[in-house]
Amino acid sequence: MKILVLNGSLRGNTGNSAVLANHAVTLLGQQATMLTLSDQLPGIREVYDLLASCDGILVVSGVYWNNWSSPLQRFIEVVSAFENTPAFFGKPVACAVSMDSVGGIEVAARLHAVFSGLGCWSPPCATVVVSRTGQEAIAASAGMDDDPNEDVWRMDDLSIVVHNLVTAAAMPRDNWKAWPHSALHIPDGPWPANGALDLESPKFL
Template sequence: MNILIINGSLRGTSGNSAALAKHAAAILGKQATILTLSDPLPGIREMYQLLASSAGFLVISGVYWNNWSSPLQRFIEVVSAFENTPAFFGKPVACAVSMDSVGGIEVAARLHGVFGGLGCWTPPCSTLVISRTGQEAIAASAGKENDPNEDVWRLDDLSVVLHNLQTAAAMPQPAWKAWPHRELQIADGPWPGSGALDLESPKFL
C-alpha cells in the first residue's frame, strides 16, 4: 500500500517542504515514495503508472503569494488529463503546507478541492499547516504551565495526518460513481515541464 508524497516545493530537496516530505517518509517507511516536482520527472506514461499504483497522496507545498508553487501548478495542469481515472479516482489525499505567517490553510483547502475534482477524497484530520510564526510561538512558551500554544500545529502532528491517510487507503473501495465529464487528451512522451500545454480542452474564443 504505497503512499505517494508529492513535494511541490520550489526548493526541491531543501527547505521546509523537503523537511516535511522526509519526516513523512520516515513515518511511513517502505510504504512511501517521494516525488519531487522540481526534479526531472518521468515520462507521461510512467507518471500515470506511478499515480495509478499509489494508494493515496500526501501533497506538500510552501505558500507563494497565497498560492501553491509553480511546479505543483504545472503538475496539476498536466495530470488534469487523468481526472477520474485509476490514477486518482477514489483515493484519499492529505495536505501539508508550510508558510511564513499567513495563507496556508487557504492553500491547503484549495488543494483538497483540486484533488477532489481529480477524483480523490479527504479523510478527517488530513490537513497540516506549519508556520514560522507558529513554531516561534511554540518555542517561546515551551514548558510553561497551561501552555497557550499547546494546540498549535507542529511537525509531530504529521503522524496524525498520515495515520488517517493510511487508514483511508486501506479501506475497502466503495462503489464511487463519477459524474459525466469530457476526457482530456495528453500525448505519451516526455513530461511537458515547460512550454505551451494543449490538452485539447474546448476552445470557445
C-alpha cells in the same frame, strides 16, 4: 499499501516543504514513494503509472503569494488529463503545507478541492500547516503551565495526518461514482515541464 508523497517544494530537496515531505517518508517507511516535482520528471505515462499504483496521496507545498508552488501548479495542469481515472479515482488525499505567517490553510483547502475534482477524497484530520510564526510561538511558550500554544500545528502533527491517510487508503474504492466529464487528451512522451501545454480542452474563444 503504497502512499505517494508529492514534494511540491519550490526548492526541491531543500527548504521547509522538503523537511515535511522527508519526515512523511520517514513516518511511512517502505509504504512511501516520493516524487519531487521540481526535478526532471519521468515521461507522462510513467507518472500516470506511478499515480495509478498508489493507494493514497500526500501533497506537500510551501505558500507563495497565497498559492502553492509553480512545480505543483504545472503538475496539476498536466495531470488534469487523468481526472477520474485509476490515477486518482477513489483515493484519499492529505496535505502538508509550510508557510511563513499567512495563507497556508487557504492553500491546503484549495488543494483538497482540486484533488477532489480529480477524483480523490479527504479523510478526517488530513491537513497540517506548519508556519514560521507558529514555531516561534511554540518555542516562546515551551514549558509553561497551561501552554496557550499547545494546539498550534507542529511537525509532530504530521504523524496524525499520515496515520489517517494510511487508514483511509486501506478502504475499498469500488463503490464511488464519477460524474460525467469531458476527458482530456493524455499525450505520450516526456514530461512537459515548460512551454505551451495543450490537452485538447474545449476552445470557445
